[in-house]
Amino acid sequence: MLKRFRERFTTTDFFMWLIGGSIVTLVVVGSIATLSQGTYTIRHWFDFLVFGLAQGSVYALIALGYTLVYGILRMINFAHSEVFMSGAYIGFFFATAMKKSGFLDGNPLLALLIIFAVAMTISVVIAVLLERVAYRPLRKAPRLVPLITAIGASFFLQETFRTLFGSASKAYPDMNALKGTFALGGPFIIQKIQVLVIVAAALMMLALYLYVMRTKTGKAMRAVSEDKDTASLMGIDVDAIIVRTFVLGAAAAGAGGVLYCLMFRQINAYMGFVPSIKAFTAAVLGGIGNLPGAMLGSLFLGLFESIGPILFLDGLGVPAPYQLKDVIAFTMLVLVLIFRPTGILGERLATTKA
Amino acid sequence: MLKRLQASNWYSALQMGLLGGIIAILVSLVGMVEEFSLRDIVFNVIDMGQTILLMILVLIGNFTYRRSQSARSLNKWLEAALAGAVVGLMLWLLVLLIPALNMRAVFLNASPRLIQILTFGNEGVIALVLMLVVGGIGSLAGAVIQTLPSRYSNAIFQGIIWVALIGLLQELLQVILTTLGAHGATNWLFGDKGLSVVGAVVIFGVVLALTLYRSGNRTTLQARIKALPPASQWAIRWISFAVAIPLVWILPTILTTYPTDVANSVGLYILMGLGLNIVVGFAGLLDLGYVAFFAIGAYVMGVLTTTATGPNAGQIVWGPQFTFWEALPISVFAAVMAGVFLGIPVLNIRGDYLAIVTLGFGEIIRIMAGSDFLKPYIGGSQGIVEVGVGQIGPMFFNSPRTLFYLIFLCILLAFFISTRLRDSRIGRAWKALREDEDVAQAMGIHLVSTKLMAFATGAAMAGLSGAIFASKIGSIYPHSFKLLVSINVLALIIVGGMGSIPGVFVGGLLVFGLPELLREFSEYRLLVYGALLVVMMLTKPEGFMPEATRQQELHDAMSEGGAAPPESAPKLAKSPAKSGS
Numbered sequence: 001m002l003k004r005f006r007e008r009f010t011t012t013d014f015f016m017w018l019i020g021g022s023i024v025t026l027v028v029v030g031s032i033a034t035l036s037q038g039t040y041t042i043r044h045w046f047d048f049l050v051f052g053l054a055q056g057s058v059y060a061l062i063a064l065g066y067t068l069v070y071g072i073l074r075m076i077n078f079a080h081s082e083v084f085m086s087g088a089y090i091g092f093f094f095a096t097a098m099k100k101s102g103f104l105d106g107n108p109l110l111a112l113l114i115i116f117a118v119a120m121t122i123s124v125v126i127a128v129l130l131e132r133v134a135y136r137p138l139r140k141a142p143r144l145v146p147l148i149t150a151i152g153a154s155f156f157l158q159e160t161f162r163t164l165f166g167s168a169s170k171a172y173p174d175m176n177a178l179k180g181t182f183a184l185g186g187p188f189i190i191q192k193i194q195v196l197v198i199v200a201a202a203l204m205m206l207a208l209y210l211y212v213m214r215t216k217t218g219k220a221m222r223a224v225s226e227d228k229d230t231a232s233l234m235g236i237d238v239d240a241i242i243v244r245t246f247v248l249g250a251a252a253a254g255a256g257g258v259l260y261c262l263m264f265r266q267i268n269a270y271m272g273f274v275p276s277i278k279a280f281t282a283a284v285l286g287g288i289g290n291l292p293g294a295m296l297g298s299l300f301l302g303l304f305e306s307i308g309p310i311l312f313l314d315g316l317g318v319p320a321p322y323q324l325k326d327v328i329a330f331t332m333l334v335l336v337l338i339f340r341p342t343g344i345l346g347e348r349l350a351t352t353k354a
Numbered sequence: 355m356l357k358r359l360q361a362s363n364w365y366s367a368l369q370m371g372l373l374g375g376i377i378a379i380l381v382s383l384v385g386m387v388e389e390f391s392l393r394d395i396v397f398n399v400i401d402m403g404q405t406i407l408l409m410i411l412v413l414i415g416n417f418t419y420r421r422s423q424s425a426r427s428l429n430k431w432l433e434a435a436l437a438g439a440v441v442g443l444m445l446w447l448l449v450l451l452i453p454a455l456n457m458r459a460v461f462l463n464a465s466p467r468l469i470q471i472l473t474f475g476n477e478g479v480i481a482l483v484l485m486l487v488v489g490g491i492g493s494l495a496g497a498v499i500q501t502l503p504s505r506y507s508n509a510i511f512q513g514i515i516w517v518a519l520i521g522l523l524q525e526l527l528q529v530i531l532t533t534l535g536a537h538g539a540t541n542w543l544f545g546d547k548g549l550s551v552v553g554a555v556v557i558f559g560v561v562l563a564l565t566l567y568r569s570g571n572r573t574t575l576q577a578r579i580k581a582l583p584p585a586s587q588w589a590i591r592w593i594s595f596a597v598a599i600p601l602v603w604i605l606p607t608i609l610t611t612y613p614t615d616v617a618n619s620v621g622l623y624i625l626m627g628l629g630l631n632i633v634v635g636f637a638g639l640l641d642l643g644y645v646a647f648f649a650i651g652a653y654v655m656g657v658l659t660t661t662a663t664g665p666n667a668g669q670i671v672w673g674p675q676f677t678f679w680e681a682l683p684i685s686v687f688a689a690v691m692a693g694v695f696l697g698i699p700v701l702n703i704r705g706d707y708l709a710i711v712t713l714g715f716g717e718i719i720r721i722m723a724g725s726d727f728l729k730p731y732i733g734g735s736q737g738i739v740e741v742g743v744g745q746i747g748p749m750f751f752n753s754p755r756t757l758f759y760l761i762f763l764c765i766l767l768a769f770f771i772s773t774r775l776r777d778s779r780i781g782r783a784w785k786a787l788r789e790d791e792d793v794a795q796a797m798g799i800h801l802v803s804t805k806l807m808a809f810a811t812g813a814a815m816a817g818l819s820g821a822i823f824a825s826k827i828g829s830i831y832p833h834s835f836k837l838l839v840s841i842n843v844l845a846l847i848i849v850g851g852m853g854s855i856p857g858v859f860v861g862g863l864l865v866f867g868l869p870e871l872l873r874e875f876s877e878y879r880l881l882v883y884g885a886l887l888v889v890m891m892l893t894k895p896e897g898f899m900p901e902a903t904r905q906q907e908l909h910d911a912m913s914e915g916g917a918a919p920p921e922s923a924p925k926l927a928k929s930p931a932k933s934g935s
Contacts, residue, residue, distance in 0.1 A: 012802055015698045076706040093460060134888050144640055145891050147706055148848060151841065152887025159881035163384035166462045273837075277717075280710060320726040327721050330714035337711055338699050 016338050023335065026312070033315025040310065043187035048307045054194040054263060056302020057201030061256030062279035063286070063294040064208060065127075065249025071225040071289035072245050073139070078150035079130055081276030082157035083250045085269065087123030088257030089161055091115045092172060092267050099173035108177035116258055123254030126157065127246045136239070162269035169268040172261045197259045204255050205295055208248060212291060221245055225289065274326070278305070281333040287343025296344060305329050363424050367433035370421070371440025374414035374493075378407055378441050379448050382472065385463030386878055391471055393872065395521035396554045397545025403471060405518060407445075408492050411438050415496025431497050438493025442485035445472050449481065509565035513558040520557055521548040522872055526613055533608045602762060606755040614754040616870045618826065621761035622819045624862035626839075627846045628768040628855070629815025634844065635853035635901075636781060637808035638788030640709040642840050643716030646696065647689045647813040649723060649835035651820025653732055654685040656830045659742025670738060671730045678744035678751070682821055689817020690810045697809035701802055704791065716840055724832035737831035741824045757826055764822065768815050772855050775811065784808055785853075838880075842866075845883050848890060851897025860899045 034040070062084055069077045077083075095115050098104040104111045134153045138146045178193045212218035223231040224241045232238045260275060261267055278301060286297025308328045313321035336343065381387060391403035400408075415434040422430040449469050451457060457464040473481035474488075499507045520527060524544050531540045543553035579590060606614050626648060633641045658681035663673035676684075696715050703711055722728055724735045732738065744751035744760065751760050775781045783804045786794040795801050824830050846865045850857025865883070869875045875882075890897070 010802075012698060012701055019699060076710065134892075137892055141891075141895065143706070144638070145895050147640065147709060148844070149888050149891040151844070152884045152891065154884070155841065155880050156884025156888065159878070159884060160380070160384060163386075163463070163878065163881060164461055277710075277713070281714075284707070284710075318727045319729075323725045324721065324727065327718050327725075330718050333714050334699060334711055337703055337707060341703070341707075 020335060020339055023331065026316075030312035030314075030316045034311050035315070037315055039314070041187070043189075044310075045307070046188050048310065049303065050190055050194050050198075052303035052306030053299060054197040054302070055306060056282075056299035057198050058256050058260045058263070059275065059279045059282045059302055060205060060295045060298035061201055061252045061259070062276055063283040063298045064205070064252045064291065066276075066280050066283045067286075067288055067291060067294040068212075068221075068245050068249045070283070072221065072242055073135070075135070075143070075146050076150065076280065077130075077135075077246075077249075078147065079134070079154040079157060080127075080249070080253060080280075081272035082154050082161075083123045083127045083130070083272075084253040084257045084260075084276055085272030086126045086157065086161065086257075087119035087121075087250075087254030088261045088271070089165070089267060089269070090122040091119035091254075091258050092170065092261065094118045095173050104173060105176045108175055112175075116255055119258045120251045120254035123250040123257065124247050127250030127253075128243060131243060131246045136242075158269050158272070165269070167269070169266050172265045172267055174265065175262075178262065193262055197263055200255070200259060204252060208252060209291055211248070217241070217244055278326075278329050281329055281336075284333060285336050285343055287345040290343070290345050293343055293345035300344075301329060301332065304332060363422055363429065363433055364436065366421060366423075367418050367437045368440060370414055370418045371437035372444070374410055374437060374441040375444030378410050378445055381406060381410070382445070382448065382468055383461050383463055384878070384881065385468075387471055388463060388465065388468045389877060390875075393522065394545070394548035395518055397548045397550055399551060399554075401548075402518075402522065411441060411489055411492030412496035412499070414438060414441060415493025416500050417496075418493065419497035419500045427501060431494060431501075434497030435490040435494045438489040438491070438496075439486045440489070441493070442487075442489025443482075445489075446482050446485045449473055505566065505569040508569065509562050512565045513561040516561040517549065517554050517558050521554065524548050526609075526871055529610055529613070530608050599766075603759075606758045611754050613871070614758055616867065618754055618757050618761055619870065620862050620866045621758070621765055622823050622826075623843060623846060623866050624858055625761070625765055625768055625819040625822075626816050626843045627850070627858040627862055628765070628772050629812040629819070630843045631847050631853065631855065631858050632772060632775065632784070632815075633808050633812035635847055636776065636788065637784040637805065639805065639808060640706075641712045641809075641812070642709045642837070642844070643696070643712035643714065643719075644812070644816060644843055645835050645837065645839040646712075646716045646719040647692055647816035648820040648823070648839060649719050649832075650692045650813075651685045651689045651817030652824040652830050652834070653723065653738070653820075654688040654817075655681050655821035655824040656738035656741045657732060658684060659825075660738050660740050661742070662738070662740040670733050676742070678742045678825055681742065682744075682818075685821035686814050686817045689813045689820070692817075693809040693811075693813025694806050697806045701805055713837065713840075716835075716837060720832055720835050720837075723835065733830070735832060737829055738824075739829040741828050741830065743825055743828075751825065752828075757822070761822060764818055768818070769855065771811070776855065780804065780807055788853075842883075845887060847897075848887060849897060851900040854897060854899050854901040857897050857899035857901070861897070864898070 062080065065080050065083065066077060069075065069080070095104065095111075098111050098114070130153055134149045135146055138149060178196060180192055182190045182192060182195065184190060212221060220231070220236045220241050221244065223234065223236055224238055224245075228238055231241075256275075257272075260271075279298065282298035282301040283294045284297070285301055286293030286295065288294075305325045305328060309321035309325045312328070313324060318324070386406060387403040389403070390406060391401045393402045394400070395402055395405055414437050418434045418437040419430050422433050424430050424433065449472050452464045452469060472485070474484055476484055499510055502510070524547065528540050528544050531537075531543075542550060543556070544550055545553075549557070579587060582590070605617065609617070626644070629647075630641065630644050633639050633644070655678075657670065657673055658676045659678055660670065660673050661675055662669045663671070663675065665671070696712070700708055700711050723732060726734055728734065729736075749756055751757050783794070783799045786797065786799055787801070787804055787808075791801065794804075823834075827834075842865070846861040847858055848861070849865050850859070850861025869879045869882075
């Protein structure tokens with residue numbers, strides 16, 4: 001028994017478990033220390049929770065694009081961050097124009113719908129162009145090739161936006177209708193904007209999920225992601241389905257971009273990178289290629305990132321733990337890939353899918 | 355009606371024109387035309403901004419001609435001219451719309467000066483006619499070049515490229531020629547900015563003649579060397595080294611300080627490129643967090659040698675104040691250890707996932723370096739200052755000129771190690787790994803040690819580069835270690851050709867040397883990289899100086915791919931990780 005164990009348990013495994021173990025210990029010790037100090041009241045934790053959920057919802061919208069494309073093409077659409085950014089960026093110009101004319105505050109719901117429509121359209125256009133120019137010709141190429149193309153496309157788009165519209169960060173106009181808070185009684189207070197983000201993202205995800213699961217196109221998408229060749233034999237136009245997948249992911253990312261801007265109120269050409277890499281982490285966390293997994297992973301990551309730094313690190317006496325929230329997210333990615341590469345919900349990945 | 359229009363050749367010319375127009379508008383609006391107009395290629399005749407627009411016209415004309423289905427050459431020419439005129443028309447519309455819509459509020463570069471450049475300073479109908487005519491003629495030229503036999507069109511392209519290149523590098527070349535004592539030559543060759551008209555004509559003529567002569571000979575120099583017996587090939591290689599090394603050695607005495615400094619930066623990137631070439635090019639492990647090792651080398655050097663230690667602001671708590679030479683091997687060793695430690699967790703991770711995880715590692719290192727948490731030890735966002743400088747006898751390695759020699763020697767060392775490793779057993783194991791991990795393992799290659807060896811060797815070179823970088827700059831800040839550095843190095847080895855060692859040098863000079871010397875260019879460097887990476891992957895995935903086997907593979911994969919049986923699909927999409935192996 002022990003001999004068999006020793007044969008299977010290599011030095012590498014030992015190392016990995018050592019890393020994993022020490023991180024888990026750190027987390028547990030840190031959490032206990034923070035909680036026992038009691039610096040943070042229930043109200044703080046509730047704030048972190050809601051903020052984490054809102055953040056996670058935005059991640060989820062981006063993660064859907066990664067997961068859909070990965071499910072079908074088995075490639076990481078590295079330029080998805082720019083799909084996200086471009087929609088938000090163009091949406092910003094409409095938002096500012098409407099703010100100036102007073103339409104944004106006079107007719108908030110309609111104005112928001114217009115911003116969403118513009119952002120989603122732009123994102124979709126960019127994504128379709130990307131697919132057409134950068135990915136489709138390389139579908140048969142070795143794996144590294146489209147990945148590098150995607151990195152190149154990402155930089156190209158980023159820099160195009162920067163040089164077109166200037167390097168400086170711009171402030172997103174604020175909407176009077178979204179200022180203020182809802183009191184839920186007791187210490188629980190929610191900002192209106194966070195409610196909007198969570199509800200809008202939830203609706204969008206529901207719509208997308210139903211589309212993929214209930215419609216004919218959705219069925220075709222799932223078929224293509226199972227097996228392209230068989231799907232095409234069954235009379236499915238694979239190219240068209242791939243384009244639709246990109247469209248779907250881009251629309252979600254565009255909407256996510258607007259929500260992200262409403263929440264963080266700042267915009268520049270590099271804004272896509274960090275949330276997108278987090279969203280990708282979340283997609284892997286949930287099991288890439290799996291829609292509910294991406295949503296679940298995103299919410300989880302959002303919460304982790306908002307609560308984690310304080311909970312794990314504050315008690316250990318780390319100064320300014322919030323600076324390290326990205327470290328927590330990336331560490332989580334590494335841990336997931338080491339210990340459960342299939343993600344939370346991704347059984348299929350380990351066998352046939354990836 | 356519409357169907358008939360779509361079927362006609364004019365329609366496809368129109369499409370090409372629209373495409374060219376969009377590209378030209380984009381180039382104008384991102385500010386390239388305006389910024390580049392400051393640099394003359396031929397003094398007072400043509401500047402680089404105009405050249406770019408002209409290149410677009412020529413290419414559009416060329417493509418239209420090649421795609422055209424028309425039977426007669428005349429029709430093809432007319433179609434090309436139409437496409438060019440469409441580009442002109444679209445730019446004219448842009449010129450019209452900029453003031454009308456007050457586009458400058460959104461597009462920062464839509465300035466009056468841009469309008470002036472695009473319209474050649476004219477207004478109204480004259481501007482329109484002029485733009486249409488120039489557009490048409492530019493594209494027509496592109497089409498006419500295509501009609502010539504390929505050796506002539508090739509020679510013309512070569513001539514244009516060389517004129518542009520020499521015109522752009524006028525400042526540098528003038529300095530070199532003057533130091534070499536060729537004062538007379540510079541006077542007639544160059545103008546105040548860029549080439550003189552005479553110089554341009556002469557260079558164009560010489561390049562044209564040389565290219566024609568060479569293409570007449572059919573066999574290239576490379577092919578002829580390959581045909582020689584191995585012993586002579588070996589001799590030729592060593593003789594070329596023996597000539598090249600002294601040539602580079604005297605470079606700093608010819609160049610002024612600024613170009614030498616540029617050469618040093620390029621050298622550090624080449625050093626990193628040689629390392630990443632081992633990881634990505636040889637072993638096929640796409641590492642996007644390569645900057646981490648560069649950072650570790652720099653930080654170890656910084657902490658070990660800084661004299662700014664103590665409890666005050668801007669100082670770090672602890673530092674042994676080693677000398678540069680004591681700290682250098684430790685920095686490299688630290689980077690190697692980091693390579694192994696970061697390599698172990700990712701042993702089972704492949705392809706895209708590896709890219710993301712290593713990217714994560716790189717970001718973790720950067721964020722940690724800038725955090726308040728580690729501030730007392732490595733300086734946080736304020737960095738480390740007063741990093742030590744190397745010294746041999748009376749010679750201090752702190753001026754560009756002395757550093758040049760240090761970097762040059764390090765590159766030679768790295769180059770030697772790279773070539774030896776490439777041809778060794780481990781080098782072949784890396785290549786096997788790159789081709790197919792499972793098969794490599796089945797063939798008895800020990801995956802763990804082979805992969806770790808690649809990470810460690812790559813990290814060593816990055817660490818060395820980082821350590822010298824820290825000493826060169828004299829201070830270290832976390833923002834020097836952004837993801838961008840990794841991407842830059844990646845771009846370098848892709849442009850040069852993945853897995854090709856000479857390619858690293860070519861890539862370094864093209865990707866860093868050129869933009870660094872053309873300072874107007876720096877604003878658009880990343881934009882051009884991005885486009886370059888995409889275009890490169892679409893047209894020439896093996897790079898400018900391809901490694902022979904890799905070129906073969908890529909082209910095989912591309913051409914066979916279409917007919918690949920379904921069984922090959924799961925092979926392409928490998929599982930990202932196999933736990934518990």
